Amino acid sequence: MHDTIIVGAGPVGSYLAEKLARHGHRLLVLEKKPDIGEEVCCTGIVGKECLDLLSIDKNLILNKANSAIFITASGKSLRLWRNEDVAYILDRPALNRALAQRARTAGATYCLQTQVTNIQHDSNRVCVHASQQGKPESFEAQTAVVATGFGSPLPAMLGLGKINDSIIGAQAKVQVKGIDEVELYLDHKLAPDGFAWLVPTKDGKGLAGMMTRQQPKKHLRQLLTSLKAQGKITSEDVPCGYGVIPLLPLPRTYANRILAVGEVAGQVKPTTGGGIYYGLLCADIAADTLSRALATNDFSASLLASYQKQWQAKLKRELSIGYLAHRMFRDLGNKQLEMLLNFANSFSIPKLITESRDFSFDWHGRLILNILRQLILGFPAQGIASFSKQPKKHNQTIPI
Incomplete structure (x- = not known):
């Protein structure tokens, strides 16, 4: 029997597999695709903190960026820059392959073309049911981690709820x-x-x-x-x-013998849609939590709940501020976007970002609040009125 089965061989799943395997645990990774290096719909842009955490070969870096140009529908532009590189564009298929190879080297086993259809758990084990190249298979382990992309039915099957936006x-x-x-x-x-x-x-x-x-x-x-x-x-x-x-996290990311990590858990920046860094941070917490569970032979939800408490302590504020910023941006029309860009130019927002100690490609919360503060203080009352428009109707609520 395996110690842990990880469903999904993306960056987060393979990173977690390597972490656990290096602790001496028996790891099995199940991936539905026939090739780990298949193309994915992702720009692969990460910040320096994420790059340092990944500790990957520099050959995987396609380009570096220290600036970006924002362009409105009318062609007006705003250039933001820093004096040092702040973002790195990675070769995403190659990154997937590299992290999977590291996990294999650490001792993890991979099964490709294996579509997981259900996960059952009781007081003794988890049983992962799958279709492997069209044939039914089942795998047993002490614990299981769902680390798939967004849209998997597994969280709902496991009673973890669903993401509403x-x-x-x-x-x-x-x-x-x-x-x-x-x-x-x-x-x-x-x-x-x-x-x-x-x-x-x-x-x-x-x-x-x-x-x-x-x-x-x-x-x-x-x-x-x-x-x-x-x-x-x-x-x-x-x-x-x-x-x-x-754009929102799962209501619950743990159950008896089960954790959900990464994109499937909604551990994604609502501002940019980037999920690599936050997923890796949560994978570190998951690795520590599972290692403790395996060491004590305690796989209860009460023990595994510490995973959610820890990742929320690290990310919940960022996710909430980011989602608020996303909703505000989403409700602006092109006229308001033009006004926003004009305001940024008029009140030296580029200089604020260039010189701000709060700026980070991976952590947006403090910078967003700082810019909103400048907007409130600097925009005339009549400007605020014209800047606002009737918000669109959405059912989603902002997480507290």
Whole structure:
């Protein structure tokens, strides 16, 4: 019997597998895809703290960034920069392969083309049911971790609840022309409820994509057509990928013998949709919690609840502020986005970000609150009134 079965061989699942295997635990990782290095709908942008935590070969870094240009629908722009590199664009398929290889080297076993269909647990074990290349299989362990992408039915099956708000990510690999900085497009006709991007990677290649709630295929094609017309990419006829991104965490991320970690648990930045760093931080907590459970032979929900208490202590404030910022941004029209950019220029927001000690690619909370404070103090009363518009109706509530 295995000590732990991890469902999902993404960065978070493999990182956790390596951690546990290095503690001497018997690890099995189940992955539905036939190849761990398959393409994923992710820009692979991480901050320095995440890069340090990953401790990966520098060959996996496609590009570095110390600046970004925000562009509105009318073409107005705002450039933000720092004097040092703050973000790194990673080769995501290669990152998946590298982390899986490290886990294997540490002693973890991988089964590919294995689609988990159910997880049952009792007082003695967990039983993971799966379809392996079309044939039913089952695997037993002391504990199981759900580390899949968002949208898996497993959390609901396990009584962990469901995530009530999400957005769609859409992205394409492109050939770029004359683009050497990250560009972000603030245009809610182009990317309803979200934003779009063009990220240069390496050797004239790049990633064009968006976060949106509506018709991602249609809007991504419109983005590619626009970028081609502007001469920023060489072709709009490129394959596109899509994925759903959680904006809220799971209500519960533990049960008897069970943990949920990473994107499936909603441990994702609501501002950018990035989930690698927060997932890794939670994987560290999960590794410590599971090691303690295995050492004491106590797999109860009461012991495993410490995992949720710890990750929420680290991330809950960031997630709440980020979700509030996302909702505020989502409810702005293009006119209000233009006003926001004009305000940022008028009140030296670029300088604030350049000089701010609060700035971090991975931690947005303090910077968001600082900018909101500047907005409240600096915007005239009549400006605030015109800046606001009737919010859209949504059923989601902001987590406290």
